Amino acid sequence: MSISKADIGVYGLGTMGSALALNLAENGFRVAVSNREEDWIAPFVQEAGDLSARLVACGSLEELVAAVTPPRNILFMIPSGAPMDAMLDAVLPMLDPGDTVIDGGNADFNDTRRRSDTVAAAGMHFVGMGVSGGETGARHGPSMMVGGSEASWHSLRPILESIAARFDGDPCVAHVGPDGAGHFVKTVHNGIEYADMQMIAEIYGLLRDAAGWDAGRIGGLFQGWNDTELGSFLIEVSAAALQTRDPQTGGPLVDAIVDRAGQKGTGRWTVIEALKMGQSASAIEAAVGARSWSSDSDLRDTASGILSDGALNGEVPDEEALADALLAGRILAHAQGFDILRAGSATFDWGLDPARIAEIWRAGCIIRSALLERFASASRTDPPHGALILAPDLADTLARCLPGLRRVVRSGVALGIPLPALSAALAWYDSLRTARGTTNLIQAQRDFFGAHGFGRRGQEGQFTFDWPPLGQG
Ligand code: 6PG
DSSP, X not given: OOOOOBSEEEEOOSHHHHHHHHHHXXXXXOEEEEOSSGGGHHHHHHHTGGGGXXXXXXXXXXXXXXXXXXXXXXXXXXXXXXXXXXXXXXXXXXXXXXXXXXXXXXXXXXXXXXXXXXXXXXXXXXXXEEEESHHHHHHHOOEEEEOSOHHHXXXXXXXXXXXXXXXXXXXXXXXXXXXXXXXXXXXXXXXXXXXXXXXXXXXXXXXXXXXXXXXXXXXXXXXXXXXXXXXXXXXXHHHHHHTOBOTTTSSBXXXXXXXOOOOOSHHHHHHHHHHHTTOOOHHHHHHHHHHXXXXXXXXXXXXXXXXXXXXXXXXXXXXXXXXXXXXXXXXXXXXXXXXXXXXXXXXXXXXXXXXXXXXXXXXXXXXXXXXXXXXXHHHHTOXXXXXXXXXXXXXXXXXXXXXXXXXXXXXXXXXXXXXXXHHHHHHHHHHHXXXXXXHHHHXXXXXXXXXXXEEOXXXXXXXXXXXXXXXXX
């Protein structure tokens, strides 16, 4: 057993765990490392080069626990779900009161809440921490959304601030709230990520399938957009991906990639949690649904030979309208994400600070973009009903970009090009700005067949009506 004491332990040397361990070592921390497959440990330490001097190889969980200075911080980067529960069963008996277990995976925040209670009952701390930025982020500076107790944040803060991405010097890490708050915020981040990716793919689809542009040309357009208010990591990634050539075919690599998207669950959780709280994250739901539809490629192959398009005359709008549509769609999808954060904060009494969350998303994470600074500012204006799209900057930008969004959605509708996320965002916008909606008829229908009651305009209380029998009205 090693007698060298480490500042922190990292268990799980997969892509994210090993990158975080090296990031910690590079920032001067002594890191105890271990892994379920013991034969991964020595090669990892050997390949760490100069940093290996700050790594303490531990052949087992017991050795890892013994190697860390109490009160211990031990970060687990292992698959979420049952493996984390099994790990807690194994590690809790080895720990002392005051120690902190950190789950840095993409866990369901409901599980994190349950685990927090279990660990607290044993006298220790449990931190559910969202980590975003993929392998490069984890290695050189991720964005981190930290849940858990104030005490655990106090001990983790200096470590996490050292390894986080920085935006104008500000570390992209925050203690967002207790118990499951960190994993909840990460889940919503991923929901926004799904919508952002889908909307970019929809603009690509319109240009590819209706305007006949090749991938490289679309990539060039996106590359230009990256220097505008549309600038974002995902636009940059899309531009680069579209301009990458396939060594096998010599053509664009994206043209060789099967159009079936995977998903690990966090986007879906965002939608499920939104619905559970009586919210509708329709643009995010559309993005999750589009991935689900994409996976049934056999059905789509068959249906494409049977279902007619019924297309109307229409044309693909100019580049300015496309850019406006994407910006408006992205603002609306982000706003839906922030609405879910607000609902979650109220439901679980977390006291989430939307401005700070927007700030820690400005660098390091997958949805980092020029827009996040504007969402941080919008949050500070305290807009009516907390609705960020009512903040002057965002409302003005939407007003400017709405004609573009309408032209793009109209074009997709006319030409038969699916734009589920952009259409959903527009429908939400139009619903919000309709002071007198149409659910008066829904209420009439409900009262008609079920005496569910309705409110009357300008009057207090609930009413019901003796509706005429059908066929005699
Ligand atoms: C991040 C990402 C990451 C996520 C991948 C894949 O913030 O770094 O959100 O955590 O695992 O993006 O997610 P899907 O497989 O669900 O697309």
